[in-house]
Amino acid sequence: MGFTMGLNMILLLAMVATNILSLYHLSSNLQSKPPAPPPVPDHLVRQLQTIRATISHLTRLQQTSNPSTSGAKASRPKIPSDLLTYTHISPIASSCKDYPELLYQYMNYTPFSLCPSDSPLAESLILRGCHPLPRRRCFSRTTNANPTSLPTSPFGTIPDNTVNWSYYSKGNCKSFTCLAKLSPELGFDLKVEKAKFLEYKTDLDLPISQLLQLSRSSRSFIRLALDVGGGTGTFAAQMKLHNVTVITTTMNLGAPYNEAVALRGLLPLHVPLQQRLPVFDGVVDLVRCGHGVNRWIPLTAMEFLFFDVDRVLRAGGYLWLDHFFSKRLDLVKVYTPLIGKLGYKKVKWAVTNKTDSSGLKNGEVYLTALLQKPISR
Numbered sequence: 171m172g173f174t175m176g177l178n179m180i181l182l183l184a185m186v187a188t189n190i191l192s193l194y195h196l197s198s199n200l201q202s203k204p205p206a207p208p209p210v211p212d213h214l215v216r217q218l219q220t221i222r223a224t225i226s227h228l229t230r231l232q233q234t235s236n237p238s239t240s241g242a243k244a245s246r247p248k249i250p251s252d253l254l255t256y257t258h259i260s261p262i263a264s265s266c267k268d269y270p271e272l273l274y275q276y277m278n279y280t281p282f283s284l285c286p287s288d289s290p291l292a293e294s295l296i297l298r299g300c301h302p303l304p305r306r307r308c309f310s311r312t313t314n315a316n317p318t319s320l321p322t323s324p325f326g327t328i329p330d331n332t333v334n335w336s337y338y339s340k341g342n343c344k345s346f347t348c349l350a351k352l353s354p355e356l357g358f359d360l361k362v363e364k365a366k367f368l369e370y371k372t373d374l375d376l377p378i379s380q381l382l383q384l385s386r387s388s389r390s391f392i393r394l395a396l397d398v399g400g401g402t403g404t405f406a407a408q409m410k411l412h413n414v415t416v417i418t419t420t421m422n423l424g425a426p427y428n429e430a431v432a433l434r435g436l437l438p439l440h441v442p443l444q445q446r447l448p449v450f451d452g453v454v455d456l457v458r459c460g461h462g463v464n465r466w467i468p469l470t471a472m473e474f475l476f477f478d479v480d481r482v483l484r485a486g487g488y489l490w491l492d493h494f495f496s497k498r499l500d501l502v503k504v505y506t507p508l509i510g511k512l513g514y515k516k517v518k519w520a521v522t523n524k525t526d527s528s529g530l531k532n533g534e535v536y537l538t539a540l541l542q543k544p545i546s547r
C-alpha cells in the first residue's frame with residue numbers, strides 16, 4: 171500500500187511539473203510573442219526527465235513484484251510487498267531477498283508499539299548476509315535493570331540482570347556464571363580471560379607486550395584496532411589497559427556476547443564477516459582475525475575480507491591472523507598464496523599441528539601470522 175501511495179505521489183509531482191512547464195510556455199507567449207518559443211530551461215527539462223525515469227522504473231518494479239503478472243515465477247515465495255518501500259527509505263542488503271520467509275517474519279510487526287522479541291531472528295538474517303536489515307519503527311525490548319556503576323575493570327564481574335536470558339539457549343544458562351562454568355572456551359570466565367594474550371606458551375602465541383614492542387621498534391604505533399570475531403572482547407579489554415582502543419565485531423550465536431562486550435565497557439559491533447568493515451579507508455593500525463576466520467569461510471568471501479582489511483589499514487599497519495586453521499595441504503596450496511596476494515611483510519609466521527580431535531581427524535594445522543602492510547605500493 172505504501173508503495174502505491176509513493177507511486178501516486180510521484181505521478182502527482184509529474185503532473186505538477188508538466189503543468190509548470192506548459193504554464194511557462196503560455197506565460198512567455200502572452201508576454202512578448204517572440205518569433206520562436208524560448209528554450210525550456212535546462213533544469214526543468216532535467217527534473218521532468220528524472221521524474222519520468224523514476225515512474226517507469228517504479229512501474230517495472232511493481233510489475234515484477236506482482237506475482238499475478240509473472241506467471242512462471244508464481245511458485246517462488248512472495249517477497250514482502252513493503253520491502254520495496256523500505257529499500258527506498260534506507261539501504262538494505264541485497265541478500266535479504268533470498269530469505270523471504272525470514273524477512274517476512276521479521277517485518278511482521280506493529281509500528282509504534284513494542285517490537286516482537288525476535289533478536290535471534292534478526293541475527294539469523296544477518297548471518298545470512300542480510301545486513302543491513304530494513305529498519306523498523308517499533309520499540310526495542312529492554313530489561314529495566316541498568317548497570318549501577320562504571321565497570322572498574324574489563325575483567326570484573328559482569329552483572330546478569332541487564333540481559334534478557336530467554337533469548338539464549340547455550341547450555342540452558344541464565345547467568346554469566348553459568349556460561350563461565352559451561353566451558354572456558356566460550357570466553358565468559360573472566361579469570362581465564364584475564365590471562366589471555368599475555369604469555370608466550372607456544373609458537374602460535376603473540377603476547378601483547380611483544381606485539382607492542384614489535385610495532386614500537388618499527389616506529390609504527392598502535393592506537394586503534396579492529397578485532398574481527400572477538401567473542402566477549404578480551405583482546406579489546408587487554409589493549410584497553412595499554413590505552414589502545416579496540417572495536418570488537420561479534421555475533422551472539424546463542425549467548426549474550428554483544429551484551430558482555432558492552433557490559434565490560436568495550437565497543438561491540440554486531441556485524442557478520444561478509445560485511446564491509448564499517449570504518450573509513452586507512453584509519454586502523456591493526457586488524458586481528460581470531461579463529462572465527464578459518465577454512466569454513468568460502469574462499470572468495472575470505473579474499474574479499476582480506477582486501478577489505480587492507481582497505482581499512484593504514485600504511486605500515488598490521489594484519490594479525492590468530493590461530494587461523496585449515497587443512498595442512500590447503501595452507502600451502504590455497505591460503506599462503508591468498509595471503510601472499512596482499513604483498514605484506516611477514517613479521518611472524520608460525521604453523522603447528524592442530525591436535526584436538528577434529529584437527530587430527532581432518533589433518534588440520536594452525537597458523538598465527540603477523541603481517542605488515544607496505545608503506546607504499
Ligand SMILES: *[C@@H]1O[C@H](CO)[C@@H](O)[C@H](O)[C@H]1NC(C)=O
Pocket residue numbers: 287311312313314334335336337
Ligand atoms: C525477554 O524475551 C522474552 C521472549 O524472548 C519476551 O517475552 C520478554 O518480553 C523479554 N523481556 C523483556 C524484559 O524484554
Ligand SMILES: *[C@@H]1O[C@H](CO)[C@@H](O)[C@H](O)[C@H]1NC(C)=O
Pocket residue numbers: 411412413
Ligand atoms: C594509560 O593512560 C593513563 C592516563 O593517561 C596513564 O596513567 C597510564 O600510565 C597509561 N597506561 C599505559 C600502559 O600507557
Ligand SMILES: *[C@@H]1O[C@H](CO)[C@@H](O)[C@H](O)[C@H]1NC(C)=O
Pocket residue numbers: 523
Ligand atoms: C604434524 O603432523 C604431520 C602429519 O600427521 C606429521 O608428519 C608431523 O610430524 C607433525 N608435526 C609435528 C611437529 O608434530
